[in-house]
Amino acid sequence: MNRVRCLVFNAALGPLDYRVPEGMTVEPGSVVVAPLGPRQIVGVVWEAERLPASEVPDAKLRPLLQVLPVPPLAAPLRRLIEWCADYYVTSLASVARMALSSSAALRGGGTVTEYRLTGHEPARLTPQRAQALDLLNGQQGTIRELAEIAGVSDAVLRGMVNAGILEAVLVDSDRPYPAPDPRHAEPDLSAEQAEAAAKMVAAVEAHEFRPYLLDGVTGSGKTETYSEAIAAAIAQGRQVLVLLPEIALTESFLKRFEARFGVPPVTWHSSLKSSERRRAWRQVAFGQARVVVGARSALFLPFARLGLIVVDEAHEISFKQDDGVRYNARDVAVMRAHFESVPVVLASATPALESLQMAEAGRYERLVLPSRFGGATLPDIRVVDLREQQPPRGQWLAPALVDALKDRLLKGEQSLLFLNRRGYAPLTLCRTCGHRFQCPNCSAWLVEHRLSRRLACHHCGYEVPPPDACPECGEKDCLVACGPGVERIADEVAAILPQARVALVTSDTLTSPAKAAEFVAQAEAKAIDVIVGTQLVTKGFHFPELTLVGVVDADMGLEGGDLRAAERTYQQVAQVAGRAGRGEKPGEVLIQTRHPDAPVIEALASGDRDAFYAAETEARREANAPPFGRWAAIIVSSEDEAEARDAARAIGGTAPRLKDVLVLGPAPAPLSLLRGRYRYRLLINARRSTELQRVIREWLDPLRFAPGVRVAVDVDPYSFV
Structure with missing residues (x-):
């Protein structure tokens, strides 16, 4: 009798065995429909020896109902699913579900x-x-x-x-996409670019796993360089995956790709319509989608003939998923390349410390592009000490920055102001009684968004119109906006430079790739004088007439005690500084700060990246922090605060007593109430050699909690709230 083991998408059940009816052909990776009680469920046939399950007598096995008309999930993708489930301490079913992310695609053509x-x-x-x-x-x-x-x-x-x-x-509905032409518009590379490109092309042609760290200053032509490796993969009839950190970057990248290869790539992100996702998924699975540009979820698409993976802006924290399966797309991309035996390129002007350490250890090959392409020079950087050059009362731009803005406007050049805070003001309070507007579902202040006339929580999405009177004391016209957001900075620019054309660039205004493309077109047509934006403007955009960058509050990212605070601040400011002077005209960067002596600010001002990373590396080594030690977080939540607290204490009370493992907590999370759920956290620090995932499983598996309690594990956490 023919029996198979199926991975079904119910983490509570585990693998199930089924009988294969006569005449039905299945193999490992086949996507099938199987009965479960009175229901029909989708599952994936798996190697029985890799999935332990309860033995069921042959006579009790129910038959599979159908094999769905899609190619089986290939062995490299199945191995990746197993690795992710093991490394991130989650269920196989929750990871495999990401590979079958378009239910419409599974049912066949239409x-x-x-x-x-x-x-x-x-x-x-x-x-x-x-x-x-x-x-x-x-x-x-x-x-x-x-x-x-x-x-x-x-x-x-x-x-x-x-x-x-x-x-x-x-x-x-599943018609093929037009094929890119690898020889459509071959670029004229510099000697440095050509040398780096040749190494990546050789790895593509050799069909072997080789991780590269493409470390090039902003404006050095990293995209043009790794595009040669893309061209080599296309010429071989293989597929390419390019990961981007933000949907807003997609349209800009698509234009550059189309100019190079003659047609746009296939896209994969959350804004696609269901019919678009279905077509893309099926064309990837059948090998017809040659180049896919997508967000982190594109990593789990079932490529038929993958030949290369590129992670652009590989340092970006948005590659880390903060709910569900809490994976880091940068690291998973390297593992997928390993299982597929293909090269992977991590491209960044400000690589993550972990990536640099891997290159230092010889695990990655580092390819360096030290100068800007076409003779453009890096911008001059000046620090504006806000203790000495205070903005006028009620304003946020120092006189030196205002003068520089006026100068660029007179010259007909563009400026960019960066503040990584959406909305008009982060806090609204009553000047009479001091009442602060807080989210009812989260322990967070409501952010005023004056453009849309709302008070909003950026964690759960709760919104309410600003009231006419204080809800606490009833006083009218007493509400005060505290602190600046980008909307407030845009208003300040409009007041200082009434003739300037100001564009506000945030996730609230660039809500789709089409709107991002409209912004890029206006900036390139010189229809914008001053761009005011959040971290969306720190990467990917190339505006030749942009010669001034102002960082409104460089200290903001250093607050909160985050392990990576200094590194993130350096990356963000260095990336946004890199938007200046990318054309023929020289650029200038002004960094407003109240802590000019902070190591990260000094490193930015001097342009000495290596010294900053060296100091940061030693600090991490002493703290046994990544990349030298291992961190993991356990997050306990419930709608009942006592229930969450008791569960967290039960976990803390059974913590392993191991020499190389330190458990901190439990303690209320910094964001102790999120989306109506009370949260407690434990933080685990372990030596690199420790089998941390095994320790966590053996610790948590025997424990049982109330039905309303959720326990999530975050390996290599980036968020500490």
Whole structure:
């Protein structure tokens, strides 16, 4: 009798055995439909020897119902799923679910109705129809897609269908994407770029695992360099995955990719429509999607012939998932490349300390691009001491920075102001009674967003309109905004430079790749004089006319006692400074700070990155912190505070007593209430040689908690709130 073991997407059940009906063919990795009680569930056939399960007599096995029409998950992807579940102390099912992230794609091909112009043009047209006719020439798509292209409503296009101006066409919803041409527009590389590119190309052609750290200053042409390795993989008929940290960067990258290879790559991120995700997933699985550019979840797509992985801006903390499976896409990318036997490129101007240490140890090969491309020079950096150059009362820009902004405006050049704080003000209080507006679901202040007229929690999404009177004392017109956010800085710029055209760039304004593309087009067309933005503007953008960068509050990231605070501050400020002077004109950076003697500020001012990293490395070594030691967090939460506290104490009371393992806590988390759940944390510090995951499993597995308690493990944590 033919029996198989299936990984089903229910972590509480574990693997289940089924009978394979006569005539049905399955293999490890096959995606199947199986019965579970009265329900039907999706599962993946797995090697029985790799998944221990309770032995069930053959006679009691129920038969599989169907093999879904998708290629089996390949062995390298199954090994990656196993590694992630083991390393991040989570269930196999929760990781495997990320590989089958489009349920529509599993059910097979289908058709979709699209529309195109018929060539019929009535004698009289409304202005909207005339506009649609002009913009839709040669275009084909769904009503929704064509409406976005034409800038008209769906109703206008449906009227054009009824009038015979547009006709319906039935197309395959999973039609192949156009193939990129590796020789479309080959760049003229510098000697340094060519040397680095040659090494990566050789690894691609050898089909071997080799991790590279592409360490190049901002503006050095890292994208053009690793694009040669992409071209080599395409020429071999293999697939490429490029990971980007932010959706907002996607459109800018797509334009550069299309200019190089003739067609845009396939995209994968959370803003895709269901039909787009289905098409992309199936084309990846069948090997037809040649280059995929995506967010961290693209790592688990079922590539048929993967030949190269690139992680751009590899230092970015947004590659770390903070809920669900708490994985770091940078590290998982390296492991996927290992299992697939392909090269992986980590590209960054400010690499993570862990990546530099891996290069130092010889685990990664470091490729250095030390100078900007095309003769552009790095910007001059000046520190503005806010203790000596105080802004006027109620303002946040020091006189030196204001003068520099005025100078650039007179010269017709662009400026950028960076403050990593969304909204207008981080805190609103009553000047009469001192009442502070706090989120009812989280232990966090509500942030005022004056553009949308709301008070919002940035942790759970709670929103409320600003009240006319204080809810505590009833006094009217008494609410005061405390501290600056980017909206407040934009208002200050508008008051100082009323003639300047100001763009506000945050995740609240760039809510889609299309809006990001619109911002980039305006900046490139010199329709913007001053950009005011959060960390979204610190990476990926290239504006030749941008010659001034002002960092409004360089000290903000140093607060809170985070292990990586200094490193993150250095990376953010260095990245945003790198936006200046990328063209022919020299750039200047002004860093506002109240702590000019802080090591990170001195390193930024002197441009001595190596000295900063050396000092940071020694501090980590002494603290037995990553990359020299291991950290993990255990987060306990419940809607009942006593329940969460008792569970955390039970975990703390059974903590292992091991020489190389230090357990701190439990203690209330800094964000002790989040989305209506009370939170406690324990922090584990261990030597690098310790089998930390095994220690945690043996510690937690015997414990039982109340039904409302959640216990999450975060290996290599980045967030300490």
